[in-house]
Amino acid sequence: MQKFYPGRTVSGLAFEQVLRRRFSLIDDDYYSWLNKLKLRKKVEMFWWRLGNSSIPTNLYLKNRKLLDNDSCARGCVLVENYEHIIVQCKYFIEIINQLVGWGISIPIFHSLDHCLKELKKISANNLGTVQIYCTIFFFSWKNRNEIKHGKTTLPSYVVASNVLSVTINKTSPSLSNWSTNLLRQSHVSWCPPPKEGMKINIDASLTTSGLAGIGGVFRDCNGRFILAFWEKMMHWDIAQLEMGAILSVKDYVKSWMRDYKGVIVESDNINVINYIQNSLEQNKGIMKFNLVRDSLFVNDFNKVVFLHAYRKCNKVANLCATMALENSFYFDSFSFDDIPPLMASLIKEEYHPFDVYN
Structure with missing residues (x-):
């Protein structure tokens, strides 16, 4: 042989x-x-x-x-x-x-x-x-x-x-609702969205005096920073404030972002997330309630998913909301060097500089 x-x-x-x-x-x-x-x-x-x-x-x-x-x-x-x-x-x-x-x-x-x-x-x-x-x-x-x-x-x-x-x-068809399973993706730290997706983390802060702030951060599938915002305001109800924070996202969505295959919106207020999820008709992704349907950007993207995030997974958005108690700001990738050091440090800590396979 x-x-x-x-x-x-x-x-x-x-x-x-x-x-x-x-x-x-x-x-x-x-x-x-x-x-x-x-x-x-x-x-x-x-x-x-x-x-x-x-x-x-x-x-x-x-x-x-x-x-x-x-x-x-x-x-x-x-x-x-x-x-x-x-x-x-x-x-x-x-x-x-x-x-x-x-x-x-x-x-x-x-x-x-x-x-x-x-x-x-x-x-x-x-x-x-x-x-x-x-x-x-x-x-x-x-x-x-x-x-x-x-x-x-x-x-x-x-x-x-x-x-x-x-x-x-x-x-x-068994994967048609895969996004709902990402609820449990991490209890410890922020996780990136699937390939060619974008994740938006949202949070709100409310003081006993009524001084309030909302904030959010947009990142891609590698954890790269896209933009962050925080707005100072007066309010009295944390649930309505959290809902307002999510609704405010539409003001920061840019036309070029529609190239992303999908968007995940995360908030650590489970009641607000449950409200939005329940307003979606089962398996159709169509908003029932006018407040949500008319105010959100769900029709701008191929797929939009709303998930509850644990506090440890929402650190950057929480910091945005906290800083909003002092002033309103907006930063994008071109002004990243101007972001407060603590926020830049948190973003870099959660950044995942890995190439995604084609």
Whole structure:
């Protein structure tokens, strides 16, 4: 056998045959199943390569004498084979856990055979879940390659956001309400919106004397600062003040912002958020109440979502509202250097300078 395959070991050739049998496109109808998943072309091609046993894991490269070390490139201290990268890698599982934490149910499998068999079963009734899983693997592998070539790794929540951005479409009805699941995205710190989205954090402050302030900050999917505002006023009711803060957003929305695929508006007043959410007709996203419908900018964007944010996740907006008790201000990215040092520090602390995959 080695005579016909110079430079190849018997064990390496045997292992390759095992893989080819496991991923046989003909015997297991793998390619036919893959075609029915309606994945993005890059993701589908990646899984097609997997079915042809042509993903260059470290074990794959070692068996071909192209690499000495077959351990996981991400430092798992385990052999990097197909089962590891698709099922076992702790960084891959971190992405799944991030999505599960957002309320999106994604299964975790105990072996490669179990994974493939269950994905085929799940795809019959829940195509969206399988699309997400396949896309997670695609982005996880791209992230792994960045590390292997000495580049900066993306945190799991950024990868998870990218996965959602790619898989949210009309062929995935199970993801049509994905945004409501982001309610639980973080209890500790601010999180960026999905890829090509914008997040607006809003807050209000009210003193016993009636002196009040509202404020907000606009940021993109990487946490980059877009603009911030705060307004000084007199008021008496914190709920109405919080609602007024959200309604004031329309005054700061620019025409070029409509290029964002979606907008998330966050406030730490759960009663106001619940009021706005309840004013949306179920599954239609149409405002029932004239006050909200006429005053907000929901029709300016493809998708607008209103979420409750924990206080720890709303620090910058809270600071804006507090500073509004003294004066009204407006800053955009061109005047970032003029922003008060404390606010600039908070924005930079929550900034995530990571590239988003195309």
